[in-house]
Amino acid sequence: xxxxxxxxxxxxxxxWLANLGGIIHVGLFQEPVVPPPGGQQPTFxxxxxxxxGRAGVNVGTAAKHDQADxxxxxxxxxVWEASLxxxxxxxxxxxxxxxxxxxxxxxxxSFDTPLAVGAGLYTSVNVLIGLxxxxxG
Amino acid sequence: MLVFTQAGVTSILxxxxxxxxxxxxxxxxxxxxxxxxxxxxxIADYTEATYTGYASQAVASAAWNPxxxxxxxxxxxxxxxxxxxxxxxxxxxxxxxxxxxxxGATVLWGERFAAPVGMTGPGSxxxxxxxxxxxxxxx
Numbered sequence: 143x144x145x146x147x148x149x150x151x152x153x154x155x156x157x158w159l160a161n162l163g164g165i166i167h168v169g170l171f172q173e174p175v176v177p178p179p180g181g182q183q184p185t186f187x188x189x190x191x192x193x194x195g196r197a198g199v200n201v202g203t204a205a206k207h208d209q210a211d212x213x214x215x216x217x218x219x220x221v222w223e224a225s226l227x228x229x230x231x232x233x234x235x236x237x238x239x240x241x242x243x244x245x246x247x248x249x250x251x252s253f254d255t256p257l258a259v260g261a262g263l264y265t266s267v268n269v270l271i272g273l274x275x276x277x278x279g
Numbered sequence: 280m281l282v283f284t285q286a287g288v289t290s291i292l293x294x295x296x297x298x299x300x301x302x303x304x305x306x307x308x309x310x311x312x313x314x315x316x317x318x319x320x321x322i323a324d325y326t327e328a329t330y331t332g333y334a335s336q337a338v339a340s341a342a343w344n345p346x347x348x349x350x351x352x353x354x355x356x357x358x359x360x361x362x363x364x365x366x367x368x369x370x371x372x373x374x375x376x377x378x379x380x381x382x383g384a385t386v387l388w389g390e391r392f393a394a395p396v397g398m399t400g401p402g403s404x405x406x407x408x409x410x411x412x413x414x415x416x417x418x
Contacts, residue, residue, distance in 0.1 A: 144378075144390035144411060145316040153385075154295045161294045180351020181285035240290070248287030252280045 148208065155216070159201055166248075167239045168220045169196040170267065172231045175252060184250055186237070191260040192228035196239070197221070222267040228260030236269050288353040288413035289345055296343035296355055303340035304381030307360055307409050309333065309373040309398075316377065316389030325377050325389070330398040332365025337381065338409065346410070354412035363404025370399045378409060 171186035178184055197220040204216040220236070235252040259267055296302040312326035327335070343355045364370070373396050377389035388411060396405060 144388040144409075145318060145320070146388040146411070147320050147386050148318050149385050150301070150387035151318075153301045153380075153387075154291055157294045157297070157300045158291045161290075161297075177280075177282055181283065181288065181353070182351065183284060183286065184282075238287075246286035247284055248290055249281065249283050251282065 162201075162240050165198050166201050166218075167196045167198055168269070169237050169239070170194065170222070170231075170233050170269075171235055171237060171250075172233055174234050174256075175250065183247055184237075186234075189231050189233060189259075190229060191224050191231040193223055193225035194231075195222075220269045222259075224260045224267075226260070230258065230260045233257045233259060233267065283413070285347065285351055285353045289347075292353065292355050292411065292413060293345060296340055298340045300340070301380050301385075301387065302338070302343055302355070304337050305387065306335040306337055306379045306381060306383055307357070307407075308335040308377050308379065308383075309362060309371075310375055310377055310389075311371045311373050313374055313395075314389075315391055316375070320377070320386045320389055322379070322384070322386060325386070328362075328371045328373050328398065329369055330364045330371040330373075331368045331400075332363065333371075333398075335379075335383070336360045336362075348412060352412045354410060357409040359406045359408050361404060361406045362398070363402070364398050364400050367400040370397070372397050376407060376409065 170189040172189045173187050175184045175186045199218045199220050201216050201218050204218045207217060233253065234256050235250060237247045237250040239247055257267060294300060308325070309328040310325040311328050314324060338357045342358045346354050346356045348354065375389060375391035378387045379385055380387065397403060
């Protein structure tokens, strides 16, 4: 197995983000997702609380964070505001797509703790996303 | 838990191999020092081969092809590259290969061979296929 260098990670990331126009589109899902094998596309139910929509986040200008293990990442925050009264959603994680099409999902993640929003509960959702690469070799 | 899907990894690698991007014209080199590649490698970490007839070989954008492995990881596979000495004046033992950008200034990845190979003269060469796989940390 080859060992990718940090310099390669960073350049791959730059090229990828440039091709995406620097913008990723982030959505939320409202049920637990079981990781399908082999990196296949997950299935889930998207959030539908009032005020929800996929958020366009500019990662092209996000700060770069180099990790001690040689990986590198960029951190961005996506924010949603629920319009009350709203249907109750329990949010289990987020997904990232490159544009308006729901597929393919490029990246997805589960929250450590599910988050309830709407119906008099939380009115906003802040998701900090660290997006990066780790050497698989 | 954060999962890069197969589609996500494929997207990243496809962009890296696009015309004019970092893998377009990437150079594949052999190295002759007894070295294990790391994520922090720079050119000075490798002693490039010097056997008679040696030259690094370039891989153009169109020669990188997407590949999906049985385990679901996605990657790029390059063409078969034949390295073969043309004489016996200088011989080497090569321990692996490393890939740089087209200028030779930046190491992109390195891989140690399962066993060193003696490059002792014509006929002692071999064909290797540079390959890069990406897999999510969690899957």
